[in-house]
Amino acid sequence: MALIDFANPTRFLKLVDRVLPWLAGATALAFAVALVQVYGAPDDYQQGATVKIMFLHVPAAWLAMFCWALMSIAAIGTLVFRHPLADVAAKTAAPLGAAFTFICLATGSLWGRPMWGAYWVWDARLTSVLVLFIMYLGLLALWRSVDDPSRAGRAAAILTLVGAINLPIIKFSVDWWNTLHQGSSVVRLDGPAIHPSILMPLLTMAVAFTLLFITLHLATMRNEVLRRRVRSLRLLQAQAAPGA
Amino acid sequence: MSLGPHAAYIIAAYGITFGVIAALIAWVVADHRRQRRILADLERRGVTRRSANIRPTPIEGTA
Numbered sequence: 606m607a608l609i610d611f612a613n614p615t616r617f618l619k620l621v622d623r624v625l626p627w628l629a630g631a632t633a634l635a636f637a638v639a640l641v642q643v644y645g646a647p648d649d650y651q652q653g654a655t656v657k658i659m660f661l662h663v664p665a666a667w668l669a670m671f672c673w674a675l676m677s678i679a680a681i682g683t684l685v686f687r688h689p690l691a692d693v694a695a696k697t698a699a700p701l702g703a704a705f706t707f708i709c710l711a712t713g714s715l716w717g718r719p720m721w722g723a724y725w726v727w728d729a730r731l732t733s734v735l736v737l738f739i740m741y742l743g744l745l746a747l748w749r750s751v752d753d754p755s756r757a758g759r760a761a762a763i764l765t766l767v768g769a770i771n772l773p774i775i776k777f778s779v780d781w782w783n784t785l786h787q788g789s790s791v792v793r794l795d796g797p798a799i800h801p802s803i804l805m806p807l808l809t810m811a812v813a814f815t816l817l818f819i820t821l822h823l824a825t826m827r828n829e830v831l832r833r834r835v836r837s838l839r840l841l842q843a844q845a846a847p848g849a
Numbered sequence: 850m851s852l853g854p855h856a857a858y859i860i861a862a863y864g865i866t867f868g869v870i871a872a873l874i875a876w877v878v879a880d881h882r883r884q885r886r887i888l889a890d891l892e893r894r895g896v897t898r899r900s901a902n903i904r905p906t907p908i909e910g911t912a
Contacts, residue, residue: 648853653853653854653855654852654853654855654856654859655855655859657852657862657863658858658859658862661862661863662862665866700873701873704869704870704873708866708869711862711865711866712862712865712866715858715859715861715862715865716858716862718858719854719855719858817870821873821874824877824881825877825880827881828877828880828881828884831881831884831885832884834888835884835887835888835891838888838891838896838897839891839896841896842894842896845896
């Protein structure tokens with residue numbers, strides 16, 4: 606079966622029903638391993654035990670950005686290729702992206718208070734991530750305000766592609782401006798600047814978060830396909846009703 | 850494992866994160882059950898994906 610065959614919503618539903626239990630199991634296993642590694646990870650020589658917040662904050666931040674990047678690819682699928690599942694993928698990724706961005710902001714704030722002495726500062730990294738969160742909420746509002754999913758999908762796709770300009774701003778904000786937020790310490794040209802005893806739990810947690818995102822995204826896509834099916838059936842029912 | 854003087858911040862961060870994740874999972878599962886229930890209800894009333902198969906819903910008292 607070719608990949609294009611999964612563009613068919615019925616085939617997609619069958620595939621999701623088959624893989625979802627395995628993905629959920631793999632996610633639970635990955636979180637269990639990650640939490641054991643986090644438990645055994647040493648304290649940072651400067652930040653002490655608060656470094657344990659990093660194991661949540663960094664994967665959530667990666668996913669917050671990854672999710673918008675995925676939505677941007679889906680937006681191209683909607684606008685250019687009119688792929689039947691593209692706007693389903695974009696629509697269902699938005700609440701997940703908003704949730705991960707919220708986790709990133711909340712854990713960052715709780716990490717900032719003991720380290721910086723403030724829950725919040727208006728520096729470039731924090732502000733650009735807050736803008737990302739507001740854009741997610743805006744997209745969710747747009748999806749809810751337009752009744753026809755295909756019209757809402759096109760409008761949301763344009764907004765998503767415009768909003769994608771925020772991704773490099775978030776990524777490079779710590780290089781372009783003088784910020785309180787620390788620079789990149791994992792994805793660097795000269796290799797990670799974190800000791801392996803802290804890097805390993807971080808990477809395992811990132812895998813667990815990514816598996817969680819894939820599992821939830823496939824599940825929400827399945828829900829959305831069913832929701833659209835319900836909508837079509839109700840329209841057919843209304844057309845068939847006497848006097849329609 | 851000692852979380853040091855900032856234990857409250859660490860516990861709050863883990864609490865919020867796993868609370869949000871639990872809420873997401875509960876929402877996804879509840880939404881799935883709701884859509885399946887509505888679909889089953891529509892199919893029980895004869896509304897299927899083929900328009901030719903549509904039987905108008907019997908009006909109470911006339912069926």
